[in-house]
Amino acid sequence: MAPASNLKPRPIVVSGPSGSGKSTLLKRLFEQYPGRFGFSVSHTTRQPRPGEEDGVAYNFVTRDAFLKLIDENGFIEHAEFSGNLYGTSVQAVKSVAEKGQTCILDIEMEGVKQVKKTDLNARYLFLQPPSVEILEKRLRGRGTDKEEAIQKRLKQAAKEIEYSKTTGVHDQIIVNDDLEKAWEEFRTFCVDES
Numbered sequence: 001m002a003p004a005s006n007l008k009p010r011p012i013v014v015s016g017p018s019g020s021g022k023s024t025l026l027k028r029l030f031e032q033y034p035g036r037f038g039f040s041v042s043h044t045t046r047q048p049r050p051g052e053e054d055g056v057a058y059n060f061v062t063r064d065a066f067l068k069l070i071d072e073n074g075f076i077e078h079a080e081f082s083g084n085l086y087g088t089s090v091q092a093v094k095s096v097a098e099k100g101q102t103c104i105l106d107i108e109m110e111g112v113k114q115v116k117k118t119d120l121n122a123r124y125l126f127l128q129p130p131s132v133e134i135l136e137k138r139l140r141g142r143g144t145d146k147e148e149a150i151q152k153r154l155k156q157a158a159k160e161i162e163y164s165k166t167t168g169v170h171d172q173i174i175v176n177d178d179l180e181k182a183w184e185e186f187r188t189f190c191v192d193e194s
């Protein structure tokens, strides 16, 4: 693991299986604390669409520049979708903190492992569904996924929950059973500056 920097405010990594309630709680957090939290701006090699501003929607870069940044270990994670590269850079997360905002990283398990290799000195929060059965109900209730996608998400959920049990991975695990209770715990963790 990289030595921890003294980056302030410390970024927060929110992870948890698909359907565990990350979007629901993050939406509330951003609404209730306007300006206090922020998301990092991703890099991409795709062309900007009309109205998309460089440095706001994305950091638009050439493929060469992107590959160079990969070589320099500048990315927390990156991936290719339909011929374009996308990634979250370490610097983009630091830039949010430099503006005085707590950067929120909403990522999955592999991303968590990657953040741990950086010097971002993040705090780690895992959102756990009460059970896989309830998770399945919520994913169906959300109505956004086809059966095949639901099965895939449930399989991945089991792996994420298993990994979350590793000692020292997360600073806090919140079981999202009762939404109001989960919100209170989530809010408290996120506003805590320590």
Ligand SMILES: Nc1ncnc2c1ncn2[C@@H]1O[C@H](COP(=O)(O)OP(=O)(O)OP(=O)(O)O)[C@@H](O)[C@H]1O
Residues within 6 Å of the ligand: 016, 017, 018, 019, 020, 021, 022, 023, 024, 025, 138, 139, 141, 142, 176, 177, 178, 179, 180, 182
């Ligand atoms: N405590 C809760 N009780 C009942 N339903 C909940 C609770 N928390 C979230 N939900 C519902 O569960 C569904 C999944 O929540 P949400 O979309 O926030 O998950 P997510 O973790 O952001 O998923 P993804 O990673 O796929 O974006 C939503 O329909 C949401 O309204």
